[in-house]
Amino acid sequence: xxxxxxxxxxxxxxxxxxxxxxxxxxxxxxxxxxxxxxxxxxxxxxxxxxxxxxxxxxxxxxxxxxxxxxxxxxxxxxxxxxxxxxxxxxxxxxxxxxxxxxxxxxxxxxxxxxxxxxxxxxxxxxxxxxxxxxxxxxxxxxxxxxxxxxxxxxxxxxxxxxxxxxxxxxxxxxxxxxxxxxxxxxxxxxxxxxxxxxxxxxxxxxxxxxxxxxxxxxxxxxxxxxxxxxxxxxxxxxxxxxxxxxxxxxxxxxxxxxxxxxxxxxxxxxxxxxxxxxxxxxxxxxxxxxxxxxxxxxxxxxxxxxxxxxxxxxxxxxxxxxxx
Ligand code: TXA
Ligand code: MG
Numbered sequence: 001x002x003x004x005x006x007x008x009x010x011x012x013x014x015x016x017x018x019x020x021x022x023x024x025x026x027x028x029x030x031x032x033x034x035x036x037x038x039x040x041x042x043x044x045x046x047x048x049x050x051x052x053x054x055x056x057x058x059x060x061x062x063x064x065x066x067x068x069x070x071x072x073x074x075x076x077x078x079x080x081x082x083x084x085x086x087x088x089x090x091x092x093x094x095x096x097x098x099x100x101x102x103x104x105x106x107x108x109x110x111x112x113x114x115x116x117x118x119x120x121x122x123x124x125x126x127x128x129x130x131x132x133x134x135x136x137x138x139x140x141x142x143x144x145x146x147x148x149x150x151x152x153x154x155x156x157x158x159x160x161x162x163x164x165x166x167x168x169x170x171x172x173x174x175x176x177x178x179x180x181x182x183x184x185x186x187x188x189x190x191x192x193x194x195x196x197x198x199x200x201x202x203x204x205x206x207x208x209x210x211x212x213x214x215x216x217x218x219x220x221x222x223x224x225x226x227x228x229x230x231x232x233x234x235x236x237x238x239x240x241x242x243x244x245x246x247x248x249x250x251x252x253x254x255x256x257x258x259x260x261x262x263x264x265x266x267x268x269x270x271x272x273x274x275x276x277x278x279x280x281x282x283x284x285x286x287x288x289x290x291x292x293x294x295x296x297x298x299x300x301x302x303x304x305x306x307x308x309x310x311x312x313x314x315x316x317x318x319x320x321x322x323x324x
Pocket of ligand 2: 147148156
């Protein structure tokens, strides 16, 4: 993969107390710091600083119309930015801190830059549980905008090395907290006329959300997530899904007990293990093969989010810059 500024070595620091303190200092100055969360690495900046938020869009090569997730320390901090409704309260109580993002109307007293919402009157909020992200939020005492730390449209980064390969010298610091435990982005939920809407399947399975909200409405009516464009998470390699086996010229990314897999997301057929391996295995294979066949993956539990990412990764890419 080529990124234009890869030659400028980024500053990768171990996410120990000194590294976190330095990261918090840079963030408070409006600089960009890549940080681990329990889902994937985020490209963080002070969400209340419009120039810092603009620098995120520039570093990712992301179209301005795609809004960013704002990370906050706790529910109280979230209430200062977004207007909660009873279902949102219940979801926050059930899943925060954790891999759930709530899209809510922007509060009248909100301090986050209008640019994070990219022109919408809503704001996407999440309280991460990863200790490094939580420490940065505490130490900076401000909300942090952090989209996934990959170049726009590309495979999501789940390790500090992936961030360095994706964003190179375009970030001021990368805090290395090891591989991210879940490996899939947060589940994004919006609300439409009192009903919860699934805007992006993610690390919390639909079934778990529905146990709190009842059946989720389908996105596409009153509320949309601009990030849900067709092509996304895209490797350079050609991707063929639901493949029983690899054809000539292809390497198999397996799931379950399949023969001749080049790599296997989970030989035991465990969807949590497959979610954690998805982006790093796609990335490994993309570096070494030109065509990838992927075993069928069930649509249940985290399979919904895994298949969502795979379908987008397989979709024909639009012009560079026209995707997320
Ligand atoms: O796990 C995650 O959510 C990671 C980590 C770093 O927290 N972040 C992440 O951010 O995946 P990003 O920016 O790559 O994805 C944000 C998603 C996009 O699909 C975007 O369109 C949607 O959230 N989103 C953000 N703000 C929104 C809003 N106001 N209304 C609707 N959708 C929104
Ligand atoms: Mg992303």
